[in-house]
Amino acid sequence: MEAVLEQIELGKKQSILAFEYNAPHFDTPWHFHPQHELTYIEESVGTKYIGDYVGFYEPGELVLLRSNLPHCWKNHSDAGKQSKSIVIQWNKGVYAKVPELQSLFRMLTSASRGVIFDKEVAASFLPRIKKMTQLDSHQLYIELLNLLSDLSECDYTTLSKAHFIDDLPIEFGSRMSKIHDFIEKRFHEKIYLKELADLVSMSEQSFSRFFSKMMGRPFFTFLNEYRINIASRMLIDTDLTIAQIGYACGYESLPFFHKQFQKFMYVSPLKFRKKYAIQ
Incomplete structure (x- = not known):
């Protein structure tokens, strides 16, 4: 689509x-x-x-x-x-x-x-x-x-760090739509840059430049941000353990999951869950 x-x-x-x-x-x-x-x-x-x-x-x-x-x-x-x-x-x-x-x-x-x-x-x-x-x-x-x-x-x-006044070229939107759909379906798996580059018919270097220009940060920074947003919802909406949530969101290393969660949410997964559990 x-x-x-x-x-x-x-x-x-x-x-x-x-x-x-x-x-x-x-x-x-x-x-x-x-x-x-x-x-x-x-x-x-x-x-x-x-x-x-x-x-x-x-x-x-x-x-x-x-x-x-x-x-x-x-x-x-x-x-x-x-x-x-x-x-x-x-x-x-x-x-x-x-x-x-x-x-x-x-x-x-x-x-x-x-x-x-x-x-x-x-x-x-x-x-x-x-x-x-x-x-x-x-x-x-x-x-x-x-x-x-x-x-x-x-x-x-x-919300957005960048502002968009001019029309977005249609081919840019088409590429980003494919990328968003891919991440939505595969965020819980190991993702390689070449997969995304091939998806939108670009070299890895060109894809990295394109993505950073459109989203204001490198792809893997964005992917971690996406995964942590999913994890934060799971902490609120499910009874899964923190470890289960980390693995379900594509993290093979729990210490790295905790580090990324702290980076984007400014609090540990446990404190995040406790904060919303009492509301």
Whole structure:
């Protein structure tokens, strides 16, 4: 499944879409589009890719993406829940860049890295976001403006270290989609750089340069980050031992697993599990 420029059906008669997504999986691959997007996750857990960011997602997250920022949500296949979200997409330029909307456009600039809002903030906006799926025409236009203006006054955190303003070449997205799918299926196994290079028809050296340019870090740093995000979810959602989780996530050496977990989560696996066990 290749990542291409997603064609969103917005035109002269409609500049905003607001809809609910409900399916067994989030099927859209790593992709981008010229519209801005606001997504609220209602159900399922998994991994989200926002620009060069990789991390797990869970219900209650509200994420704002500026146009052309590559992204996707991959739900964990064994989570046993539907993948449900509320999505609002709108064309650039629908709102005039006037002084009164300075904070709104400052937020949209930050959204070139992807921004995530505090869960309490997201929960407080959920009724309004749900209501927008029932609106159309000028009502939807006005309510989105009000919603974005109010969100721009709230605290948010950026996700991607790099920002994406220009269009992503389609062939880049296609390669990254193949790489993400490969990692999702094989993260628990030993992975060789040549396998990835062959997958996208590149030399190992060219692949390393390409991946570092797209994701802001070497491939094996990214792979360890991905594995540790999976491990962190398993520590919360399962009763497997720490050793079992380390091996299940592709680590042949438990000391190395502990070292990598500490590196990315700033805490040991045991302390991480205890922290979430009491919440």
